[in-house]
Every structure is written in structure tokens, then in C-alpha cells.
Amino acid sequence: MVSRALKRLYTFLMFLFIYAPIVVLIIFSFNNARTRGTWSGFTLKWYAELFRDKEVLTALYYTILVAILSAIISTIIGTIAAIGIYGMTKVRRKIILNLNYLPVLNPDIVTAVSLMTLFRFLRIEFGFITLLLSHITFCIPYVILSILPKLRQMNKHLAEAAMDLGATPFYALRKVIIPEIKPGIVTGALLAFTLSIDDFVISFFNKGPGVSNISITVYSMARRGINPVINALSALMFTGLIILLLIINSRSSKSIGERGDII
Amino acid sequence: MRMKWTSYPYILWMIIFIVVPLALILLYSFTVGEEGGITNLRFSLDNFRRFLDPKYLDVLWISINLALKSTLITMVLGYPLAMIIAKEKPKKRNVMILLLVIPMWMNFLLRTYAWLTLLGKNGFINYIITKLGFAPLNLIYNDRAVLLGMVYNFLPFMVLPIYSVLVKIDKSLIEAAEDLGANKFEVFSKVTFPLSIPGIITGITMVFMPAVSTFVISRLLGGGQYMLIGNLVEQQYLWVGDWHFGSAISIIMMAFILVTMAITAKFDNQKEGGGGLW
Numbered sequence: 001m002v003s004r005a006l007k008r009l010y011t012f013l014m015f016l017f018i019y020a021p022i023v024v025l026i027i028f029s030f031n032n033a034r035t036r037g038t039w040s041g042f043t044l045k046w047y048a049e050l051f052r053d054k055e056v057l058t059a060l061y062y063t064i065l066v067a068i069l070s071a072i073i074s075t076i077i078g079t080i081a082a083i084g085i086y087g088m089t090k091v092r093r094k095i096i097l098n099l100n101y102l103p104v105l106n107p108d109i110v111t112a113v114s115l116m117t118l119f120r121f122l123r124i125e126f127g128f129i130t131l132l133l134s135h136i137t138f139c140i141p142y143v144i145l146s147i148l149p150k151l152r153q154m155n156k157h158l159a160e161a162a163m164d165l166g167a168t169p170f171y172a173l174r175k176v177i178i179p180e181i182k183p184g185i186v187t188g189a190l191l192a193f194t195l196s197i198d199d200f201v202i203s204f205f206n207k208g209p210g211v212s213n214i215s216i217t218v219y220s221m222a223r224r225g226i227n228p229v230i231n232a233l234s235a236l237m238f239t240g241l242i243i244l245l246l247i248i249n250s251r252s253s254k255s256i257g258e259r260g261d262i263i
Numbered sequence: 264m265r266m267k268w269t270s271y272p273y274i275l276w277m278i279i280f281i282v283v284p285l286a287l288i289l290l291y292s293f294t295v296g297e298e299g300g301i302t303n304l305r306f307s308l309d310n311f312r313r314f315l316d317p318k319y320l321d322v323l324w325i326s327i328n329l330a331l332k333s334t335l336i337t338m339v340l341g342y343p344l345a346m347i348i349a350k351e352k353p354k355k356r357n358v359m360i361l362l363l364v365i366p367m368w369m370n371f372l373l374r375t376y377a378w379l380t381l382l383g384k385n386g387f388i389n390y391i392i393t394k395l396g397f398a399p400l401n402l403i404y405n406d407r408a409v410l411l412g413m414v415y416n417f418l419p420f421m422v423l424p425i426y427s428v429l430v431k432i433d434k435s436l437i438e439a440a441e442d443l444g445a446n447k448f449e450v451f452s453k454v455t456f457p458l459s460i461p462g463i464i465t466g467i468t469m470v471f472m473p474a475v476s477t478f479v480i481s482r483l484l485g486g487g488q489y490m491l492i493g494n495l496v497e498q499q500y501l502w503v504g505d506w507h508f509g510s511a512i513s514i515i516m517m518a519f520i521l522v523t524m525a526i527t528a529k530f531d532n533q534k535e536g537g538g539g540l541w
Contacts, residue, residue, distance in 0.1 A: 007347050010343060010347065011344065011347050014340065014344050017418075018362075018366055018418070020381075021374070021380070022366060022369065024377070024381055025373070025376075025380055028380055077272060077276065078273070080269040080272070081269065081270045081272070081273030083266055083270075084266055084267045084269035084270025084271070085267075085270050087267045096274065096277075099277055099281060102281055102285070103281060105520075105521070106517060106520075107475075107476030107516060107517070107520060108473075109478065109497070110513045110516060113496060113509060113513050114287065114288050115280065115284050116500065117284055117287045117291065118279075121287055133280065137281065140273065140276070144273075169266065194368065198370055201478075201479070218370065222372065222376045222379060222483055223482065223487075225379070225383070226380055226383055226385070226386070231380065233373075234369075234370070234376070234377070237373065238369055238373075241365070242365070245365065
């Protein structure tokens with residue numbers, strides 16, 4: 001009994017540790033006082049200020065635009081690449097997969113500065129294009145890694161059967177292979193989207209003047225200390241996240257477990 | 264059906280955006296000269312020699328030290344939690360894992376920023392302390408705050424892999440040990456723990472790597488003057504503009520991490536797919 005209570009207490013304390021900062025953050029987004037940790041009345045003015053803040057709104061626009069575009073583009077490139085990689089000989093596949101693993105394993109900051117060096121070297125002006133290109137680059141490997149297992153699970157002879165029955169390779173791809181690996185494609189796209197929306201390090205080095213994302217805005221605001229506008233922003237993002245999770249959860253409860261493993 | 268040609272666009276992409284950039288920082292790290300061009304470069308080991316200055320070696324040492332400490336703390340805190348969750352009934356277990364994963368989906372910067380509101384001079388904890396009649400504490404802009412930020416951010420990375428290994432352990436192995444007279448401690452030390460080592464190894468790499476290369480946690484919770492190796496890279500690239508030295512530091516960091524991964528991979532044969540080389 002004692003050990004059971006002890007376990008309960010430990011679990012409670014750990015989850016308290018995990019959630020306390022977030023809860024305090026959200027509560028203080030409704031606090032009237034600016035910097036003090038003192039409570040001085042309920043207000044929604046920080047939310048109002050958030051939606052008036054041009055910097056935040058522009059950042060939000062670019063965050064979502066880049067996330068959608070890089071999710072779409074990296075899913076398309078990643079899917080056709082995965083199908084190609086699957087059909088390769090073992091040695092080649094190994095080389096490609098190892099190269100593909102580099103951005104996954106490398107510290108974000110190394111990927112970030114290497115891309116920055118490239119853009120600087122090619123004299124591409126830093127801005128939306130560099131931001132998008134760098135996001136696509138770090139998203140594709142994750143897309144490929146979520147699709148390849150599905151290709152391995154697929155019955156190899158399905159596509160051959162389709163072609164024996166007169167399907168062209170493209171028709172077989174569209175009607176047989178893509179439907180078979182669809183769960184992997186969806187997981188990959190969602191993963192790319194969340195990775196892009198959440199990214200800070202790579203964006204920080206590859207953004208341009210006037211183009212930034214939410215993470216960068218939070219960083220530059222937070223360096224100046226506590227700011228209730230960020231609290232309001234976090235509260236909104238956290239709520240948005242919970243809603244998104246509930247939607248995905250009702251869609252399929254299995255995919256969350258898988259994604260938890262990946263992240 | 265073999266359609267390897269469909270991977271060619273990505274191979275081209277990979278060469279341009281993965282291989283060439285890394286080759287470039289490798290090139291820059293071994294050369295000196297005007298940055299941004301390739302014509303005036305001279306081969307030199309100066310960038311690496313410069314890193315041997317005690318000033319920079321200290322930074323490296325502090326980074327490794329903090330990363331090791333945070334890995335150890337997340338392990339000590341996370342292992343029992345993973346064990347408790349793994350022993351729950353499936354339904355409750357999934358809810359707990361979900362609760363653990365939700366904050367990970369929240370923006371990393373916001374999670375770090377959250378501690379600013381708690382630890383700051385006018386933060387929540389000091390508010391309570393002063394309300395109780397004590398003098399406010401210096402909680403932020405020191406080693407402990409950075410360490411706390413690391414532990415907080417990376418704890419789930421330790422718990423999840425350990426949990427996923429623990430939950431797959433064949434129950435009959437534990438029952439067999441108990442039938443053979445092992446007590447709870449022996450079951451743990453001789454059966455559960457050895458079987459969970461792959462999870463621990465994955466957890467260690469997943470915590471140590473981001474911890475050693477972070478520059479956000481140290482900047483936000485350590486203050487403007489706080490330097491980790493990640494901050495050094497940031498400084499060289501964005502503020503000083505010495506790309507050659509910045510590249511050299513990046514190469515050192517990358518080499519260090521790849522070696523660490525290679526060592527840990529030796530203990531962990533469960534990895535599948537690519538990445539075996541690294």
C-alpha cells in the first residue's frame with residue numbers, strides 16, 4: 001500500500017513538474033499587471049494587443065504558410081523518393097538512407113549553419129525562399145522515414161499483378177502503391193507540418209529581413225524578459241494544440257502512439 | 264516493380280542541400296580568407312588551433328558537463344516514471360503517455376519561456392517566497408536555471424524510449440524470475456533493467472545531443488553572457504561574422520556527436536533501416 005501511494009505521489013509530482021510552468025503561463029496571460037508575478041485582476045488586454053501586434057501577425061502568417069508549403073512539397077518529393085529508394089539495390093539504398101539520416105542526426109544548429117553557408121555562397125538573398133528551402137530540406141527525411149516502413153510491409157507482388165493485368169506503371173502506382181502506403185504518407189505530411197511549425201533553430205539562421213516565424217518572434221521578445229503578450233500567444237497555441245490533438249485522436253488513436261515514438 | 268529513377272529528384276536535392284552545405288562548412292573550417300567567396304581561400308589549421316585556447320575549451324567543457332548532468336538527471340527522474348507508466352493498465356497508460364507527449368508538441372521556445380515567468384526576479388516563485396516573508400532568491404541566469412531548462416525540455420525524450428522498451432518486456436520472464444525465488448530487487452537488477460538498456464541508450468542520445476548543442480535554453484535562462492558551444496556557433500555566424508571559425512566549431516561539434524552516437528550505437532543493435540553508418 002505504501003509503495004502504491006509513493007508511486008502515485010511520484011507520478012503526480014512529475015506531471016506537476018511538466019505542467020506547472022504551462023499552467024502558470026496561461027493563468028498569467030489573463031493578469032492585469034505587466035511584469036510582476038503578482039495577480040492584479042483579470043484582463044483580456046494582452047490578447048487584444050496580440051492581435052494588434054503587426055510583428056506577431058506577420059510571423060504567424062509566415063509560420064503557417066511555410067508549414068503548409070513545406071509539408072506539401074516535402075511530402076510529394078519524399079513520397080516519390082521513398083518509392084524510388086525502395087526499388088534500389090541494397091548498397092545504393094544504404095548510401096542514400098545514410099545521407100538521408102544526416103539532417104535527422106546532425107544537431108539542428110549544424111544543419112542550420114550549413115544551409116546558411118550554402119545560401120550565402122550561392123548569393124541567394126535571405127528571405128522567404130531560403131526559409132522555405134531549408135524547411136523542405138529538413139522535412140523530407142522524416143517523410144521518407146515514415147513512408148519506407150509502409151513500403152516494406154506492402155505485398156511486393158501487388159503492383160506486379162496490376163501490371164500483369166494490363167496496368168501501366170503509372171496507373172499501378174496511382175491505384176495500388178499509393179493507396180497501400182497512404183497511412184505513411186499522411187503520417188509523414190503531419191510530421192513535416194508539425195516539425196516546420198515548431199522549428200526555431202533552422203529558421204533563425206535562414207530567415208531574412210521582414211520574414212520570420214512565431215518561434216523567432218518569441219525568442220526576440222523573451223530575450224527582453226517576461227512579456228504578457230507571449231503568455232497570451234502560448235495560451236492560444238496550447239489550446240490550438242489540444243484541439244488539434246483531439247481531432248487527430250478521434251480520427252485514429254493509433255497514430256498518436258506512433259508519432260510519440262518518432263518524436 | 265523497380266522505379267528507382269523516381270528518387271533522382273531527391274538525390275539531386277540531397278546533393279545540393281545536404282552534401283554541398285556540409286562540404287562547404289568542412290572547406291571553410293580548414294581555410295582562412297575572405298568569407299563568402301571561394302577564390303581567396305588558403306588552407307590553414309588556424310581555426311582549429313584557435314579553438315584550443317582555454318577560453319573556448321572551457322566553453323566546450325561547460326557544454327559537455329551540463330549535457331551530461333542533464334542526461335543523468337533525466338535518467339534518474341525518468342526511469343521510475345517510465346516504469347510506473349509501463350505497469351499501468353493499457354487504457355490509463357495511453358492517457359499518461361499522451362499527457363507526456365502534449366507538452367513536447369508545444370513550441371520548444373514557449374516551454375523554455377514558461378520557466379522565465381516562474382524563475383524571474385519578479386516571477387511567480389519569488390512572488391510566493393516574498394509573500395512568505397523571505398528575501399527573493401536569485402533563481403535565474405545561472406547554471407542551475409540552464410540545467411533545469413534542459414531537464415524540463417528533454418525529460419520526455421528519456422521517458423518515452425525507456426517506456427516503449429519496458430512495455431514490450433515479456434511478462435513471463437519476470438514471472439519466471441519470481442518463480443525461481445528472485446525478490447523484487449533481483450527481478451529488477453537481473454531482468455527488467457538489463458532488458459531496458461536499449462531504451463536507456465536511445466534516451467541518452469536523444470537527451471544528450473540536443474542538450475550539448477542548444478543555444479536557446481542557455482540564452483533565455485542563462486542570460487546574455489552565458490556561453491555554451493551552441494552560443495559560440497551562433498555568435499560566430501550571426502554577430503562576429505567569422506564563418507571559418509564558426510565552421511570549425513560546427514565541425515568539432517558534429518564530429519563529437521557522431522562519435523558519441525557511434526559509441527552508443529554499439530550498445531544498441533535494434534536500430535533498423537539506414538543510419539547504421541552513423
